[in-house]
Amino acid sequence: MAPSSPGAPHIFELAQLLLVPCGPGRILWAWLESPPALEDRPHYLIAQSGGKFILTNQVLPRGRVRRSAWWPCSNSDSRLLSLRMNTDFLAARNSNSNELTDFQAVILAGGRGTRMLPITAAIPKPMIPVNGKPFLHYQLELLARFGLRRALLLVAYLGEQIEAYFGKGAGLGMDLTYSHEQEPLGTGGALKNAAVQLDPHFVVLNGDTYLPIDYCALLQSFRAKNNSAMIVAYRPVAKASEDLLSRLPKNLAVSVDGRVTAYRKREPEGLTHIDAGVLVLRKEILDMISPRRKCSLEEEIFPQLIAQHRMEAWATTEAFYDMGTPAGLDALSARLG
Numbered sequence: 575m576a577p578s579s580p581g582a583p584h585i586f587e588l589a590q591l592l593l594v595p596c597g598p599g600r601i602l603w604a605w606l607e608s609p610p611a612l613e614d615r616p617h618y619l620i621a622q623s624g625g626k627f628i629l630t631n632q633v634l635p636r637g638r639v640r641r642s643a644w645w646p647c648s649n650s651d652s653r654l655l656s657l658r659m660n661t662d663f664l665a666a667r668n669s670n671s672n673e674l675t676d677f678q679a680v681i682l683a684g685g686r687g688t689r690m691l692p693i694t695a696a697i698p699k700p701m702i703p704v705n706g707k708p709f710l711h712y713q714l715e716l717l718a719r720f721g722l723r724r725a726l727l728l729v730a731y732l733g734e735q736i737e738a739y740f741g742k743g744a745g746l747g748m749d750l751t752y753s754h755e756q757e758p759l760g761t762g763g764a765l766k767n768a769a770v771q772l773d774p775h776f777v778v779l780n781g782d783t784y785l786p787i788d789y790c791a792l793l794q795s796f797r798a799k800n801n802s803a804m805i806v807a808y809r810p811v812a813k814a815s816e817d818l819l820s821r822l823p824k825n826l827a828v829s830v831d832g833r834v835t836a837y838r839k840r841e842p843e844g845l846t847h848i849d850a851g852v853l854v855l856r857k858e859i860l861d862m863i864s865p866r867r868k869c870s871l872e873e874e875i876f877p878q879l880i881a882q883h884r885m886e887a888w889a890t891t892e893a894f895y896d897m898g899t900p901a902g903l904d905a906l907s908a909r910l911g
Contacts, residue, residue: 684730
């Protein structure tokens, strides 16, 4: 690699980095194992792009400490595998963007949670305790940290427990409303059932998935792409420490320009990413769904959007946590503990 001017960005493969941690919330310093033409000096890790990390060779003055938007995930050899997002830092940086924080959040919270029986025989899946608080509490706190304080909860099975616990959201500083399904309608049917309560565009979260990403960045990208749908696509990291995710089959294909070209829950051959449980939608897509009919977004609507080139991907290497299985719940408890 040819030398460049001081402060200019360099892009290096993940395997070339050796982590030197500075503690939570501080600058992440890294050295190249064999730094070409860079004088073997520390480099400040500033961003992430696809499977690579962008570094700058500008050395900050000794003792000058800034907070970082990322925390490291490393293996036993201290080799950097991926970065875990510091959501508190990013939320503080972005929470003053009124244009973005006016987005409505929608949480699919109506599933029966059969994989979590017998716990879900008495409580709905989003109310399963995680370190002493209902799982849904963490989801709502995460949204609130990014200024997303209006949320519509789509509830069905034992949904009255959710409404009784959270009410109108005053305890979280949020404005919560509810849409009740009298019978299971699927992900698409639940949205159609709530159509009169939906904004022209909204961000949708699975009610059993915790994904600590920069929601303001996601919404900015959705606005910039100006398409009908955008799905958060997890890109598995080689030798990642999140064992549960490494076992999940890929179900998305993403083109080089960021458009979703395939979504399949079966036959993962040729697919590159995993649906991370968050997407942004325009309300107009509900015109594809008949009223009072069970409908799966994934099986019925996504293929149409993909065929019409109306679905974008927002790629991330940030791990997501599915608390809908005992193993996933244990992993989430450790993450949030």
